[in-house]
Amino acid sequence: MEYRTLGRSGCAVSTLTLGTMTFGNETDEEGSHAQLDRFLEVGGTLVDTADVYTAGASEEIIGRWLAKQPSGVRERVVLATKGRFPMGEGPNGVGLSRRHLADALEGSLRRLGVDTVDLYQVHAHDPWTPIDETLRFLDDAVGAGKIHYVGLSNFTGWQLQRAVDVAEHRGWSVPVTLQPQYNLLVREIEWEIVPAAQANGLGLLPWSPLGGGWLTGKYRRDEEPTGATRLGDDPNRGMEAYGRRSTVERTWDVVDAVRGVAEARGCSMPQVALAWLVDRPAVTSVILGARTLEQLEDNLGAADLHLSDEETARLDAASDPAPPDYPYGELGVDQRSRKIGGGR
Template identity: 45%
Template sequence: MPLDHYVTLGRSGLRVSPFCLGAMTFGEDLGWGSSVQESKAILDRYIELGGNFIDTANLYTKGHSEKIIGDHVGHDRAKRDRLVIATKFSGNMHVGDPNGGGSSRKSIIEACEQSLRRLRTDYIDLYWLHHWDALTPIEETMSTLHELVSSGKVRYIGVSDTPAWKTTQAQMLALFRGWAPFIALQIEYSLLERTVEGELIPMAKELGLGVTPWSPLKGGILSGKYTRENAGTVKLDRSWATGLLADGKVYNLIDELRRIAAELDTTVARAALAWVQSRPAVASTIIGARSLAQFDDNVKALDVQLKPEQTAALDKLTEPVLPFPCGILDLLRMSHAGGTTINGKPSQLLPAFGVSKKGDHY
């Protein structure tokens, strides 16, 4: 599948590439990331391959990420109009200013104007609520976003890193009041982060939100760089990964990915990315890269198609413990379908839920 095999994003007519280019690493202002020259080379290669979906945020590298994108494509109106540029608000760019971030009317409008200037454009294709601001009424946030859409400064809106119940409240409020609704959901999703399958993924399917996973390689843990054999000898890119790799189950997963990658003549990273992109409700997976070589390697994951038995093996190794009431709902669904076992064992709970062993109500 090439990058120009476009898919519609959620319940909208917006067409985007199956891999979105994540620009969080554009700029070295935080002591890591890609140089301006390398960032532009990655942008050029992505566009050359037919990619049209670029994701950034006002907070990424202190605004430099947006500026790199704007300086590179903003001068060419035709090129800019062919791209779907997404950015985010909520992050506070002004330390000490209580209104410098969050989701109030004042902060959203100011953040939008600043992003437009850095991106050198007069509109944002997709404007993300970066994370829920519990101190601002959701009515204020959604009405302000609707005004930005009505003004033409924003084309579509999306939501990131927000609880399912709050996202649903916001979406229903927008639909009932005739405001612009969310069309997409950005969440962390990978073989090592599957708890989103409890509520967020089903919510996205019900509400018509296209899912755009971030960190599909779990911060590089599933890149193929770390193996059981080199444990403790390869420097970790992120300190938090130490605890994760201390769990032997993670190496079991990496071993299985290596086995599958060998069968398919591909890499561990591509196999892990292919798993994410094949999940229900996923529209476009966000892939980041610090170098052109890394981008060229990972984008080839679009050509990888896991076999059913390979997907099943990965699913079994990473099956998440989902929050209440997911277990009960699964039990009821199974019983209504006529099942009498849970995890291969006879169920003693079905009568308690008014269900017979044949799946019929008492």
């Protein structure tokens, strides 16, 4: 396992993160604990959860696992969770207000059985709450010893920049990470969000690195998804989601490219997709979301895998999202260049 700092902080974390959204839902407690055991055994450190994962059950399962560990294990685990979405009824039971986040953080600490969360992330932007209120609460929580670092999740580029600017101006704790969706099929964050993260020293913690299973090779052209896959579990929703992505030729170009690199390498398609993502600019750690220990075991095979320049170029070309001409494409790039006589 390799390690990088958590954004511009001094906290080192493994380049692969154990995501726990399946805990208590698709993965029972015994299987969840087996994943945690194996992840630590191979040198993994960063464990990511959220209060809304299985209505709090994910945090509780992690808490019970931590409680039975020998002395020193908690110090090895870098624990991350999130708050923002509703865990109960009422108009104040959601969002990034001081009132809701105070309840959300206390609930997470209780379920996890800890006094401090290493990384507390706001799960998404809240248009109702001034960012000053959110950031002041987070800074107070850092000062109280309940949080070590602040992170963002699902923020756009301008929202990220606004949060950093306000925190720096006020002298509050500045976010160190951003958790976005990012994979070979979803690269649009490279147009604006990745540059914003790089400019401000935020490390990326990508979720859905395998594109909801598409980058594992389990889906085929014109074949209806069946059980034991994320789309196959719910035939109606699955076929709708399959139809949206399967009709885009770029999807199959990417899948074919990943398969080609994997076959030439003698490794699995998930390992190739994960290795590509781990080495993208600004990425600190990639979040794995396995249902079973066997899936996790295969994903962990990417821990020390690095693709060649030629393999990376092949995947880049197949997955290029072809940005619109303006402002991200050729015209926009030309506008921002220092060419003499450029511009329109």
